Structure formats: structure tokens, C-alpha cells
Amino acid sequence: MKRIGTCLLAVSMMLALFAGCGTSQTQAPPAQTPDSDAAQTYKIGVSVPSMEYTFFAQMETELEAVYPKDGVEVVVYDGENNQEKQNKDVEDMITMGFDGIVLMPITVEGAAPAIAYANEKKVPVITVDREVTSDAGVDVIGFVGAEHIQMGEQCGELMIAALSEMFPDEATWNVVELEGTQGASATLKRGEGIHNVLDKDSRVNVIASLDANFSTTEAISIAEDMLIANENLHGFICHNDDEAMGCYQALVNANRVGEVAITGIDGTLACVQTIADGGIQGTVIQYPAMVVLGVETIVKYLNGESVEYYNYYPTEAIPADEAQSFIDAGKPY
Secondary structure, three states: OEEEOOOOOOOOHHHHHHOOOOOOOEEOOOOOOOOOOOOOOEEEEEEEOOOOOHHHHHHHHHHHHHOOEOOEEEEEEEOOOOHHHHHHHHHHHHHOOOOEEEEOOOOOOOOHHHHHHHHHOOOOEEEEOOOOOOOOOOOOOEEEEOOHHHHHHHHHHHHHHHHHHHOOOOOOEEEEEEEOOOOOHHHHHHHHHHHHHHOOOOOEEEEEEEEOOOOHHHHHHHHHHHHHHOOOOOEEEEOOHHHHHHHHHHHHHOOOOOOOEEEOOEOOHHHHHHHHOOOOOEEEEOOOOHHHHHHHHHHHHHOOOOEEOEEEOOOEEEEHHHHHHHHHOOOOO
16 A cells, blocks of 8 residues: 545646546535535545556656645555455445545456445545446446547557558558456457457458556567467557557567557557657557546545536547657656
8 A cells, every 4th residue: 555645736737638528417416515614624545456557656646746735635555456455455445434435446347346335335436547337236426537449449540550651562461459457447448449440441450369468578478479470460559558568578579670560558658758769659648647637526526516427538649750749748657
């Protein structure tokens, strides 16, 4: 468990810039709203799937940049990519009297028991980046995050563009898809978006969709095996940048950088720099500061304000010819 003290600012400039449009669906505030004249203090727990992933580690940095503030304390828990541990962490938050929980579920259905317990104890939960299924039988006050299907489509479009440039005379492009954590909403939706694009192009032949668990280490192993097994391989399309960096390392190890296209999702600085240097062909950036919006939204709810259920953050495709400009603007993390 990692602790960071927090105090809530009114609305940070970054949230004003990036807080996306919500739907017309709103969540009613708690039945008993606090006295508006009394200073409110809240303890909010934030559970991330694993600090091993660059995106989630950056979320803690984003929280540290804002909190402590206005009587809001935030405590960050590392799920260590273990659903049982994440559920236990949520139960511990409730036992210790946390006022609200910001949750990034490791899997779509796996976190349902912990959310059900929070519902029973009347502790509000908001999901960030990853969702729970609508049929899970549990209630959350809302969702904050990027539209993962759209990101998958943007990643697919970057792959098509890269293949067209690198292999213009090939009638068929053999591509390997590296998937994220099985059962995670991000994996399901990014994969859907990727196939929305790739499956419509008759030149693309997805020869394998393999579980790399959003991991650089697992991606290296998979990519090395696929390079050996397939002499005529044209692309690796990855569900996140950690996987993309793993594929790039496999190409480095095989002395084949530039011979196979790679695209990813997340917008990490390491990946975007590798794009600028010519080793990877593109990625799609999403912003870890969405977690701050998650905290702010649950505090609004606790203060008796209605909140939008869906709060989308924007994403941006980063092709090779724009990578340096994104770095210069300080966007990658």
C-alpha cells in the first residue's frame, strides 16, 4: 500500500482542459447530504491494478501533484495484478472507514464481490479507466476514462498506415495482436476497436491474437517466438505501450528493427521517444490525470451534488511524424 496525503483543489486547469463530455445520465447524491456550512473531510481510497504498468504508476504521480487539498486524503493501493488482493484491499478500505473508493478493476467481473460489499456498507465506488459489466449486479456512481473502442480503432488505423508505407507492394500483411489482461474491460474494448479496423481491410491477416497481459516481459517472449515461427511477419499491434516496447526489444535482439511495424496504446514517454527515433510506428495517448477527475467526482457525490455517469477523457493518435511534437509539448509521461 502506498499513502499520499491529499487536499482537493476546486478544479485543476488540466481537468478543465481534459474532462470529457458525460452522458445525460446522472447519479443521485447520497440520501443524507452534508451541511453546506460545515467543512467536510474525506478519506478516499484509490485501487490500481498494478504499479508495474507505467500508466497506473503515473496516476499516483498525478495524485501527488494535486493532493493533499481541501480536507481530502487519498490513499493509493497497488493490486499487484491479483484480483483477490485488490478485493481484499477494497474490503480493508471499507473496514477502516474510507468515505469513497476509486477503482480500476483488474477484470470486468472479478471485482464484483468487493463492489457488492461496498454497496452493502453504503460506500460509493467510481470506476476509472476500466469498467464493470452492467450485468454484474453491483452499483457504481460512474465511470471516468477514455473510450477504449475508439483507442483500439486509432491503433488499428496507425497500423494500416504503417503497413502501407513499409510494405506497399505486399498483397497480404501478416499481423500478430498482443492482447492485454484477459477479462479486463480495456482488453475487450481495445481489441474490439482494433478488429473494427483490421477486419475491414482484406490485406490484413491477423495470424494470432495472444495474451501478453499488458507486460513488456511477456511481449518480448511472444514476439521472439513469432519472429522465429513466421518468416514473413509484417506487424505487431499491441494493446498497450509496455507490450509495444517488448516487441521493439525483440526486434533489437533479432537485429530486425524497422523490418516489422509496431503500434501501441497509452502514450508513455519511452514509447513515444522510440517512435520519434524510428523503432515503433505509432501509439494512442490517454492521460493518467483522469484519476484526479475520478477523485473529484466522488467528492462531489459525497458533497450531495449530482454527477454524470460517463466522464470521457480525450485520446490522440501519435503517428511517427508527430511524435517529436508531442514530446516537445510535454504530453507523454
